[in-house]
Amino acid sequence: MARSKEFDIDDxxxxxxxxxxxxxxxxxxxQDLVAGMGIHKRSMYDTFGDKHTLYIKALERFASIQSSRLEARVEGVDSAAAAIRLLFEATIHRNDAEPKGCMLVNTAVELSGYDPEAAARANEAFEDTEALIERLVRHGQASGEISSRHTARALAASLHNALIGLRVMVKTVKDKDKLEMIMNTTLEMLE
Structure with a gap:
């Protein structure tokens, strides 16, 4: 008879x-993983496979959580520009209980040069965020709230690039005023 798991897999x-x-x-x-997860090494291998497989699963979970948070943040916000601002503000005013920065950005910087699977997962998540921004830009352009001098696709790509840069900066810059200045200057492209 197979033993049941003595831990919550999601946890x-x-x-x-x-x-x-x-x-x-x-x-x-x-050893970091075994100690931090609070399970035996054998259980970790039996449940998740090797370290790389566990990393990919953790990255997918991060991407899912991030996507849900971003969608929830803008849900029901009538103003497209205000919704986009909320995405940037979420990066600056993050939960201090969580690690700084973004696991997706960290993955892109650390692993994309030699780990195609990790790079692909990060890129998929980046594409999802950019698509969300593009939907918001299109909505704002249709209502006249956001300038149409650039295509929605070009604006979304530029805004997403700036958002990724901001996710890097929050790891080292403690000056929130500086981060907000960067955000405000970036969002001026919507006008």
Whole structure:
């Protein structure tokens, strides 16, 4: 008779996600994961496979959580420009209980040069965020709230690029006024 799991799979996956988010893939050892997840090494291998498979699952979970948060943040906001501003503000005024920055950005910087699977997962999530921004821009252009001098696609790509840059900056810049100045200047392209 097979033994049942003595831990909640979702809970330990979230713990692994946080460890990878804080430390990155290369710096995280199997011992870090076993200790941080609170499970035996054998259980980790049996449940998640190897370290890379666990990382990809954690990255997918992060992407799913991030996507849900972004969608929820803009849901019901009538103003497209205000909704886009909320996406930027969420990056600046993040939950201090979470690691700084973005696991997707960290993955793109750390692994994309030699790990096509991790790069593909990060790019998929980036494309989803850019598509959300593009929908908001299109809505704002249709209502006349956002300038149409650039295509919605071009604006979305530029805004997303700036958002990724902001996600990097929040890791090192403590001056919220500076981050808000960057955000405000970036959002002027909507006018």
């Amino acid at each position: 330990v996956l979230l713990k692994a996600m946080t460890i990878f988010w804080q430390q990155g893939y290369e710096k995280t050892s199997m």
